[in-house]
Amino acid sequence: MTAKTRAHGSGSLQDPGIPSIGVGLDPPAPASPQSPQSPPAGYDPGFLTVPVPAPSLGPAIQDSAVRLDGSEVIPYTHFSLALSKPRRFAIWVAWNIDGGALKALTRKGIDFVTDPRLPAGDQVDNTLYQGTDNRLDRGHIARRADLCWGPLPEAEKANHDSFFYTNITPQMDDFNQSKRDGLWGRLEDAVFADVDVEDLKVSVFGGPVFQDDDREFRGVRIPRAFWKIIVFSEQGTLKAKAFLLAQSLVLPESLELDEFRVFQVKVDEIEKQAHVRFPTVMTDADTFVVPRSLGPRRPLESLEGIDWS
Structure with missing residues (x-):
């Protein structure tokens, strides 16, 4: 999921060749993400056949969001987010993917920047x-x-907008290189490969899990768990599939990384851990059945283990 210049993204869950799609193009000339542009439209709640509104903040964090022109929702090209003022990372990010209109654009010459x-x-x-x-x-x-x-x-503007630090979280340099074969960064590709997605359109929601005992490094508390929910329509039925990635960081001395684990979970489990609220249409579209077990929840071993039904 990560590299120094390219990257994609609590604790135990005892309680609770994939082809890429895209169209190759000659790389465009780099442009500054801060250059004058029309205001970005942001995440589109009407992108799928059934409207899917953006998340809202739970009661525990309702007053913690940075506001832009009075709104907690900050728009960019093809995505929107809510930013935590105390943690300085996104609480949630919502984005749309049009799999039939993807462009293969270079990241060369694009710098990570703060949002002015x-x-x-x-x-x-x-x-x-x-x-x-x-x-x-x-x-x-x-x-x-x-x-x-x-x-x-x-597409060029969206490419540049993705590099704003508001869309970035810290991850270990080998975050996506474990024996789990980089599952986290391939979930979106997997849904297109394994599911007959209507109109090749998907909406995705993701973010970190903030915990009170997150360790501090250089004055910043580092999240050690992340979540992602993929929403799509298949044969007229809206579906929502939720995932949680849990890792353990030891900071600041050695920055050691324990093996991270990817779990398929329920949407309402993400709500509890991330303190966000998803629209009813999403929770109703979640048909995942939590396995009955007295032991710890088992992580995904491969993409083939995902229940897309």
């Missing part, structure tokens, strides 16, 4: 990631490749 529309003090910048012995990488929550679709100027 928001107070600099409310965003984590490159200070967290500097240093040759620093194993933290900049990981996209909304994958760059997911956002590069539509007419070329629009």
